[in-house]
Amino acid sequence: MEPYRRTRKIILDGDFLRLNKCTTDHERRSQVSLQLIAGGPVAIADTPETIGNLDRFYTNTELLxxxxxxxxxxxxxxxxxxxxxxxxxxxxxxGDVVLAMFNREDSPKKMSVSLSDMALEGEFKARDLWEHADEGTVSGNIEAMVPRHGCKVLKLTK
Structure with missing residues (x-):
């Protein structure tokens, strides 16, 4: 299963983001992450009156x-x-691989994925793109406890 890359001039885009309508920061992270993982831009619909301190979700340089x-x-x-x-x-x-696990459930969920499901093998350095933190080396399976309506986004580097 080969991932594909954006080609020519078509830019995929989802809905505009209004993070002020989210209940939790986990939901905000999920909304921004899904846009970027799917190949779309971050299109901000919050206004100066509603954005408050939510700019930190829109300006994550590692995800952008x-x-x-x-x-x-x-x-x-x-x-x-x-x-x-x-x-x-x-x-x-x-060549870096980006992996995102999204929890659509109303309670935290332990999620896992095998590197072989992505046609990968060997060891990779894992970096959490929201926490801006290296998480060590992974091989075989990757597991994470993902908060309700939350996500875990990792960059895997050989």
């Missing part, structure tokens, strides 16, 4: 680098109710 790279991810599965539809991945132009 995906859009600048032309990154386009895809879900592991196109079956709506499957676990794979909540796990997205793709390859950046430099």
């Amino acid at each position: 680098a995906l859009n600048a790279d032309g990154f386009v991810g895809k879900p592991l599965s196109d079956e709506i109710d499957s676990e794979g539809s909540c796990i997205w991945w793709g390859t950046m132009s430099n």
Whole structure:
């Protein structure tokens, strides 16, 4: 299963983001992450009166680098109710792999993905793009406890 890259001049885009309508910071992270993982831009619809201190979600340079790279991810599965539809991945132009796990449930959820599901093998350095933190080396399976309506976004580097 090969990920694809944005080509020509078509730019995928989702809905405009109004993060002031989200209930939690986890929901805000998920909304921004999904836009960028799917290959779209971050289109801000909050106004100066409603944005408050939410600019930190719109200005995450590590995630915005995906859009600048032309990154386009895809879900592991196109079956709506499957676990794979909540796990997205793709390859950046430099070969780094970006993995995102989205929890659509109303409670925290332990999520996992096998590197082999993404046609990857070996060891990778993992970096959490929201926490701006290196998480060590991963191989085989990647597991994370993902908060309700939250996400976990990792960049995997050989």
